[in-house]
Amino acid sequence: MGCVEIRGISKLFGTVRAVDHVDLATNEGEFLVLLGPSGCGKTTLLRMIAGIEEPTEGEMAIDGRVVTNMPPRMRDIAMVFQSYALYPHMTVYKNIAFPLRARGVEKGAVRKKVEWAAGMFKIGRLLDRKPRELSGGERQRVALARAMVREPSVFLLDEPLSNLDALLRTSAREELRQFQRRVGVTTIYVTHDQVEAMGLGDRIVVMSQGKIRQIGTPMDIYQWPADTFVATFVGSPPMNLLDQGDTLLGFRPETFLPADAVEGSEGVLTYPFEVTYLEYLGAERLVYGNVGEKSHARHVVSRLPGSLTLSLEAGKTYPFAVALRDLRRFDKKSGLFKGGGAS
Amino acid sequence: MSGQPVSSPAVDGARGGIQDRESALAKLMIAPAILVITAMIGVPFVLAILYSLSDATTGDPSIKIVGLRNFRAALADPVFRISLWNTVFFTLVSQCIVVLLSRLLATALLKKFRGKWLVRFLIMLPWTAPISLGVIGWLWMFDSIFSPIDWVLRYVGLLGAPGALLGAGTNLYYLGVPGLAISSIILVDVWRILPLATVIQLAGLSSIPRDLLEAAEVDGATPWRRTLMITIPLTLPITSIAFLFGVVFTFTDLVVVYVLTRGGPVHMTQVLSSWTFFKGIEGGDLAQGAAISLFMFPVLASVAILILRTARRTEVV
Numbered sequence: 073m074g075c076v077e078i079r080g081i082s083k084l085f086g087t088v089r090a091v092d093h094v095d096l097a098t099n100e101g102e103f104l105v106l107l108g109p110s111g112c113g114k115t116t117l118l119r120m121i122a123g124i125e126e127p128t129e130g131e132m133a134i135d136g137r138v139v140t141n142m143p144p145r146m147r148d149i150a151m152v153f154q155s156y157a158l159y160p161h162m163t164v165y166k167n168i169a170f171p172l173r174a175r176g177v178e179k180g181a182v183r184k185k186v187e188w189a190a191g192m193f194k195i196g197r198l199l200d201r202k203p204r205e206l207s208g209g210e211r212q213r214v215a216l217a218r219a220m221v222r223e224p225s226v227f228l229l230d231e232p233l234s235n236l237d238a239l240l241r242t243s244a245r246e247e248l249r250q251f252q253r254r255v256g257v258t259t260i261y262v263t264h265d266q267v268e269a270m271g272l273g274d275r276i277v278v279m280s281q282g283k284i285r286q287i288g289t290p291m292d293i294y295q296w297p298a299d300t301f302v303a304t305f306v307g308s309p310p311m312n313l314l315d316q317g318d319t320l321l322g323f324r325p326e327t328f329l330p331a332d333a334v335e336g337s338e339g340v341l342t343y344p345f346e347v348t349y350l351e352y353l354g355a356e357r358l359v360y361g362n363v364g365e366k367s368h369a370r371h372v373v374s375r376l377p378g379s380l381t382l383s384l385e386a387g388k389t390y391p392f393a394v395a396l397r398d399l400r401r402f403d404k405k406s407g408l409f410k411g412g413g414a415s
Numbered sequence: 416m417s418g419q420p421v422s423s424p425a426v427d428g429a430r431g432g433i434q435d436r437e438s439a440l441a442k443l444m445i446a447p448a449i450l451v452i453t454a455m456i457g458v459p460f461v462l463a464i465l466y467s468l469s470d471a472t473t474g475d476p477s478i479k480i481v482g483l484r485n486f487r488a489a490l491a492d493p494v495f496r497i498s499l500w501n502t503v504f505f506t507l508v509s510q511c512i513v514v515l516l517s518r519l520l521a522t523a524l525l526k527k528f529r530g531k532w533l534v535r536f537l538i539m540l541p542w543t544a545p546i547s548l549g550v551i552g553w554l555w556m557f558d559s560i561f562s563p564i565d566w567v568l569r570y571v572g573l574l575g576a577p578g579a580l581l582g583a584g585t586n587l588y589y590l591g592v593p594g595l596a597i598s599s600i601i602l603v604d605v606w607r608i609l610p611l612a613t614v615i616q617l618a619g620l621s622s623i624p625r626d627l628l629e630a631a632e633v634d635g636a637t638p639w640r641r642t643l644m645i646t647i648p649l650t651l652p653i654t655s656i657a658f659l660f661g662v663v664f665t666f667t668d669l670v671v672v673y674v675l676t677r678g679g680p681v682h683m684t685q686v687l688s689s690w691t692f693f694k695g696i697e698g699g700d701l702a703q704g705a706a707i708s709l710f711m712f713p714v715l716a717s718v719a720i721l722i723l724r725t726a727r728r729t730e731v732v
Contacts, residue, residue: 123632124629124633145633145635150634153629159631175635
């Protein structure tokens with residue numbers, strides 16, 4: 073239950089291709105994250121899966137049943153909106169009961185299900201309140217309960233954590249992940265926040281300009297980016313890219329360390345690193361500077377763990393190195409991944 | 416200069432002019448409104464009460480208090496009772512129709528279609544035309560001999576032929592038959608208020624966040640259920656405002672009845688405002704006219720209170 077298959081889906085708004093020939097298939101019960109900058113088409117793709125937006129071309133199936141032109145109510149999906157979209161004139165109870173009532177579930181059964189869903193999200197004591205009397209975190213839980221109450225086969229979430237403050241977001245993320253594991257519903261989650269994507273996703277779909285750039289596990293995406301867009305969009309600070317003729321040489325800031333600290337059984341690449349600026353962030357230090365000769369100096373960032381207490385000064389040059397196995401090469405023209413590691 | 420102490424410019428600057436003294440400025444700016452309301456509403460209202468308790472006529476408008484005689488006379492008058500009933504009946508029926516039609520029109524105008532601006536323009540037109548001119552137009556439409564409506568009905572064979580659905584006569588005499596006259600007046604009342612109500616409803620409908628309707632769609636609600644459970648409850652406050660405004664306009668309207676039927680045939684379409692006018696001005700009995708018009712006051716006052724309350728409710732949601 074709960075497999076979404078998307079074949080060659082496009083969506084045009086006027087002449088703008090918001091989603092451009094996307095193919096995608098979810099695994100059963102997985103947590104799939106659509107990640108990309110704003111305007112990349114991830115929300116449009118989600119809305120097409122929900123049936124709120126009609127695709128311009130392509131086909132879509134849920135559990136083997138073609139749903140391309142079906143209205144949302146026939147798709148057996150549930151969705152949580154960024155704004156939560158709680159019905160302001162209804163109590164929490166009626167909000168959660170709404171999807172069941174819409175399906176003609178009989179009253180006694182509705183009560184049982186609502187209490188079950190409210191219990192799952194610990195909002196039992198809020199059932200008589202109106203949405204405007206709830207805090208942001210409580211609203212988010214009500215929205216989740218309303219989406220889950222009829223146990224859909226696919227669960228769609230559109231940036232559901234973006235309206236929460238930073239502290240709440242972390243705990244909500246953890247809860248959401250545990251909850252999804254417990255119920256095992258296939259979940260598609262849209263976000264522009266890479267930390268959320270890395271933390272939540274079984275697999276991440278990185279999108280840009282309506283196209284899918286890469287699909288893979290968080291580790292794949294981070295360690296083996298398919299192109300320079302993924303390499304620089306995921307990771308903060310982004311991957312360093314050094315221009316080497318027709319190739320771009322990439323390495324993550326945390327792999328670019330003082331030469332003594334780099335152990336590379338397969339060899340290392342050493343650069344004189346001219347430090348221009350330092351940022352102390354508590355758990356880590358970010359060191360900005362240039363490598364290479366004066367004529368074509370390249371700006372790179374190094375990320376030093378807090379445990380490395382070496383003293384560095386702006387304006388001075390130090391030997392820094394990166395292990396060969398941490399190098400990634402990209403084609404300069406197309407930006408595509410060419411090879412990596414020691415090879 | 417006679418040695419009087421002169422306030423120095425520096426001190427003046429520190430205290431600030433009237434522009435910086437908010438309480439004084441507020442009083443100054445609200446004063447014109449209070450003056451206008453007193454002159455245009457307060458004075459006539461007090462005068463109406465005084466006249467209604469007096470025996471004033473247009474020939475002798477001096478006020479001599481005679482007590483509640485005029486109110487008793489009004490209540491005993493069968494034409495007054497018809498007027499009272501008609502006023503309430505015309506208002507309620509026309510405004511119920513207006514609420515329904517304006518909701519339909521507003522829903523249609525939310526959609527995108529070709530020539531939408533033209534439809535909007537045409538819907539707004541009755542509101543921009545002077546009411547008396549518009550009603551004179553309707554007078555021609557309802558003409559006993561040259562009515563274009565009759566002409567169309569005859570053309571399509573519904574009227575004027577033996578065995579036709581609406582009878583063999585050549586005309587229907589819209590303003591001469593009680594039932595038709597009442598319907599005609601209600602029709603024009605609807606035509607008059609519909610533009611305003613449509614604009615208000617349009618504002619209400621477009622203020623519903625799109626997310627809510629989409630959420631309801633994903634939650635499995637059919638279009639009918641979305642309307643019933645989401646759209647109508649969320650727009651209820653603003654719909655009530657449209658309804659109550661329509662009530663005020665229609666309840667107090669004189670022009671439609673005066674131009675179309677003058678209350679006829681035989682007072683069957685008389686309303687409070689027209690009866691006030693005929694009794695008080697044309698009949699010359701100022702005191703009686705004032706008493707009749709004051710019967711509108713309780714209804715209007717309670718509608719005004721309802722409007723204010725509903726408006727506050729829309730602010731909270």
